[in-house]
Amino acid sequence: MSAVVVVESPAKAKTIEKYLGKGYKVLASYGHVRAFPKKDGSVDPNQDFLIKYEVIADKKKRLDAIDKALEKADTLILASDLDREGEAIAWHVAEVLRERGSLQGKTIQRITFNEITKKAIQEAVANPGTMDMQLVDAQQARSALDYLVGFTLSPLLWRKIRSGLSAGRVQSVALRLICEREQHIREFKAKEFWTIDATCLTAAGAVPFDAQLHAVDGEKLGKFAITDGVSAKTMAGRVERGSFQVASVDKKQVRQQPSPPFITTTLQMDASRKLGFTARKTMQVAQKLYEGIEVDGEPVGLITYMRTDSLTLSEDALVEMRSHIQQTYGDAYLPDKPRRFKTNSKNAQEAHEAIRPTAISRTPEALKSVLDADEWKLYKLIWKRALASQMEAAVLDQVRADLESGGLSLRANGSTLAFPGFRTLYIEGTDEPAKQDGERLLPPLAVGDQIEVKQADARQHFTEPKPRFSEATLVKELEADGIGRPSTYANILNVLRERKYVEMEKKRFVPTDVGEWVNKFLVGSFSDIVAPKFTAEVEDRLDAVARGEEGWKPVLREFWAPFKEAVDKALGAERPAEETDETCPECGKPMAIKLGRYGKFLACTGYPACKHARPMNGSSEPEEPELSDKLCDKCQSPMVIKHGRFGKFLGCSAYPKCKNIQPMEKPEDTGVRCPECGEGTFLVKKSRRGKVFYSCSAYPKCKNALWNKPIAQPCPACGASFVTEKISKRNGTEHLCASEGCGWKEQVAEAE
Structure with a gap:
């Protein structure tokens, strides 16, 4: 053959x-x-x-x-x-x-x-x-829907907000979730509450332990039982003066089961929490691990297919994992039978396997020399999660003790790890690291024991709004709402960033002005279509097409009719604006905030009859151009300092006759030749957020750029024409090779 x-x-x-x-x-x-x-x-x-x-x-x-x-x-x-x-x-x-x-x-x-x-x-x-033509039809339907939404909504956004904007079917819902969370944070009003925390000692005077005021006169204290400092300090004084004894001790053992092996969404979530990877980076690195890495001279696929929402593990994999657990950790860590997980999602797609190593015998330690840093970190995460899913449960001893004195009741909680089980290898990440459960030891306590309160503190707290979405929590929310599919999340989040609809602050999504205005318009004109419930229903219909239960064209017909009606209606809607208390100095009509090419500005609501408008800096007079000390190299007119989308630049004062522009300062040239085009050299530049980077002087013809400073020194390992310099608090100054797959680096001694 x-x-x-x-x-x-x-x-x-x-x-x-x-x-x-x-x-x-x-x-x-x-x-x-x-x-x-x-x-x-x-x-x-x-x-x-x-x-x-x-x-x-x-x-x-x-x-x-x-x-x-x-x-x-x-x-x-x-x-x-x-x-x-x-x-x-x-x-x-x-x-x-x-x-x-x-x-x-x-x-x-x-x-x-x-x-x-x-x-x-x-x-x-x-x-x-x-x-499988059913899968093909489902994919055609999805592509057609996304195409129709994009090509219909984008021109509408150009007319109603500003040119250059675009919209997508699923991204618009993700943007809505981000904007609604931001609105919730703005409108949130914090409520004050106090807790009484006590440091206690047994009569034996062992290690102190903590307890908290739990009830007064037999009534359990709610969260807002104490809402002012005076009452809190009074109550803390009562606790400090009390003579407590142990009223009850409740002991129990709790078995903690391991998490199932990774699916696409949980891999993206945990890689975000534990490794700081974006969803896009996670999928790019996983793709390399799946397709094959050179091991002992042979290309080897190291993990199973990474776009999956199935929790199944093959029988061969289960046998291999159980054998490895028994040999490495012993019989105590091996359950009586393999652990099998069921997918909770009703929309789970094709019957794939969960993400696992193709051979559990290829340990992370064995592959450390053949994988780069990111590949090794992700492989280690996948390997540990898969193996831990087949290990014995962890056992925790939990103790709860109530201490009473004259109507006051303190409660102390403690837990110890009696048997680590799967926790020896892996513990799932959390979006609230402060709430990760650790060991809180209590001394031996028995009913009737006398307890001394060494100190009681009144502690002030305020309720907090729900936090902004991180990549992990947004993926979790989208998955819970049934929006998108495993293979789409990385692209959804990346598109929002590329379109400048969101920015990242402390690894959390913050909507930009543009993002909020786009969302405001889409929700106002297409509230049903950009609703999570509606989008999830469309996904259900696409799943039905994939299963052969429904034709793909009926899905398109039922979506298009109400969507087209909403678009036609939106064409006649007013351009979005924010009302203000200010009036136009020319015609007396109210001024409104609008969004333009360079951000927000104030404009008269009497437009087009009255065209008065001004920037949001408070000045009603046009600013005088600021002259520079440079002359135009084309017509010799003075150059003036102008403000554009990416900051200040120099423009010819003879505009529009002469349209010459140039940067404020000539970028510093490192003199290091760009290896991609061979023509340009790396120039020192700054990003929009002020971070220094190094870009090829042949841009836009060549788009090669580096974050680390290029040094004109050949790599001793691979012979590349230059290496880069990286300075960090943790490792000091290092020289690294920028060539893909090389991995050479050396520490640079600090000058005395």
């Missing part, structure tokens, strides 16, 4: 071709080969949602290579990923080749595999299947 195998990425192709050997040519499509043309009308609702595709320009050479290889083969094996996206890619490749006439007399097979190992690949080739 001679066959051409088509996968998505070249890294995967290289690994699989080694496993298959002679008779197989493995080529990469480099992702999708067809897409909607970048113009309106690619999905036509007036022709019952007729879809037009075109071959992506840079994919023609990939298809030509597949075409040429097929001339000497009798079989085409489509081996793209085992989800809707992968099924759609396989279908598009087959459709283009069919249109070219390349498939005449050829056998077409579809194979899928959950891991890139020799055994999995050979089993897949030995048991080929056919294309």
